[in-house]
Amino acid sequence: MSNQQSLPLAVPAAPPQPRVAPHNLEAEQALLGAILFDNETYNRINSSLQEKHFYDPVHGRIFSACADLITAGQLADGVTLKERFSRDGGIKEIGGAVYLLKLMEAAAPLSAHAQSYADLIYDLALRRELIRVGNVISDLAESPPDDHDANDIIEEAERTLFGLAESGTTSRGFQDFKTAITKSIEVAAAAKNRGSDVSGISSGFRELDHKLGGFHGSDLIILAGRPSMGKTALALNMAMNAALAKLKGDQTKDESHAGGVVGFFSLEMSAEQLATRLLSDYTSIESHRLRQGRIEKHEFMQINDAAQMLHTLPLHVDETGGISIAQLHNRARRLKRTAGLDLIVVDYLQLVTTNSRKNDGRVQEVSAVTQGLKTLAKDLNVPVLALSQLSRQVESRDDKRPQLSDLRESGSIEQDADVVMFVYREEYYLSRTEPEPNSDKHIEWRRKMDAAMNKAELILGKNRHGPIDTVDLTFEGKFTRFSSAATQRQR
Incomplete structure (x- = not known):
């Protein structure tokens, strides 16, 4: 009989139990x-x-x-x-x-x-x-699908999870018309309770708010213009006005202030450059002196006081260059869940990218971006203010006031937008056509320059909710500041 011990027989593993979805x-x-x-x-x-x-x-x-x-x-x-x-x-x-x-x-x-x-x-x-x-x-x-990499899958996962967290479901589905009517009445009631005709987020420009009723949830607003017209300055003024109104309303517990939390996607300028502009606007100290440090002693106190106030503004800046539309969606959703979100500003839409690997052309890519911004506005129920460049064909006309056909890569910009605004400053063009001094032409040129000095026009080229018109503004270039004109054009 062998002394070698026999190995224990292997006990077959129990078959895995089927997983049952959580329920009660x-x-x-x-x-x-x-x-x-x-x-x-x-x-x-x-x-x-x-x-x-x-x-x-x-x-x-x-x-x-x-x-x-x-x-x-x-x-x-x-x-x-x-x-x-x-x-x-x-x-x-x-x-x-x-x-x-x-x-x-x-x-x-x-x-x-x-x-x-x-x-x-x-x-x-x-x-x-x-x-x-x-x-x-x-x-x-x-x-993964052929045209998706790991980053695409991460973005899709984040988008889906935030959607689930936001609404408890990945599909919104139909809503009865009673709900839509109720929401419409609530919008009108909000304007009445504020004692004004502004039912959305105020831009801070009285005549513009009068024509639009403020910026409304789910709206895509395009602010377009040629370089040096002041698009970024105007959008930043609007963002600051909305954030200041929100801050003032929170401090006084007064709901009549039509402000809100702002998310500013700056694809061209850094957050520090935007902050310098805000300080210049708020303190009335020229922005170039702020950048160069040429500040008087008494101005330091102004800057310090302004900084103390501005750092509490509900204004959040994302300075990621070349951000994709999917990343923009995800970060906007995250901001809404963590800090609230009432207005999104994108500077500017031609710098937003898509995740498509297809080479469908620039027009199709910009169209995908504008469609994505409109979808974002509807999903989060916030207005999206997106800046846009205009084509050079503006420069070839005698009257350089922009129009809808000047929208650059305009495949669906005009179609998707609820509001299209153009900022125009005649002073900019006149300053580059100065005739010979002491000539008759120079006298006429000086007369036109004096009339156009520090003036700007905000042209409503499309307004899905109201009239098409022009709003007169004042522009102070040294402070990069727009403000409402003292008197509006009579029509």
Whole structure:
């Protein structure tokens, strides 16, 4: 007999148990029973709960039927639902009208806990959706489409997750017209309560706000102009005005100030350059002296006081150059969740890139960017103010006031925009055509220069919500500051 010990036999591993999505049928039954027992329970639970959030589709259909009856002012109980579900195979399979009666009897003493059940059902639905999204992301990472790299997948994952966190679902779907009408009335009421005709975010320019009613959620506003017209300065003035109004409203608890939190995407200038412009505007110290450090002692106190105030402004700057439209979407969503967001400024849209590997041409790429900005405005329900360059054909005309056809790579800019504004300063062009001194032409030129000095026009080339017109502004170049003109053009 051998002394060698025999090896133990290998025990086969138990087969892995199938994973079951998070759910709680007892909570679903308890909530439905509580609603059937006391219809008022429905009005006390989370309004975000919908049919799709129930794990058992039969429970979802019961909940939907109860919602329809209760919102219509009718009774929802076992009797009223019996006929509705008489031909529903799912209900028949689990007991038909008898099942509805059991739900009512079992849940009668549990009505006080209905909100807890609703919250649990909603939370479990989000967890199931999160698992689904995770599986989709995992599949994309293992087998990415030909035109997607790892960064594209990360951006898509972030976009989807922020969408889920924002609304509890990756699909918004239809809404009834009653909801849209209610929102419309709320907009009008907001303007009335403020005692003005501004129902959106104020630009800080009285006549422009009068014509637009402010910048409204879901609107794409294009601010276009040739180089040196002051597009960035004007957009920064508007951003600062909105942020200052928000700050003042928060400090005084006065909701009449039509301001908001601003996200400023500066693809051309650094955050430090923008800050210098803001300091110059606020202190009335020339920006070139600020950059060069040629500041008097008494001006240091002005700058210090301004800095103390400006650092509390709800104005956030992203200076990433060449940012993609997907990255812009994700960062805007993140800002809205962490600090709030009421207005987005993009300087400027021709510098925003797309993730497409296709070489479809510049017009198609800019079209994709403008469509993406319009989608962002609708998804976050905030106005997006995007700056745009104009083509050189403006320079070839005697009257250099811009028009819609001058929009550079204008494939869909005009189509997607709700408002298109052009900033125009005749002074800029006149200053470059000075005739010979002491000549008759010079006298006429000087007369025109005096009339155009420090003046600007903001031309409304498209306004989906109101009139097309021109707003007169004052421009102080040494402070890079626009302001409302003392008197407006009479038409």
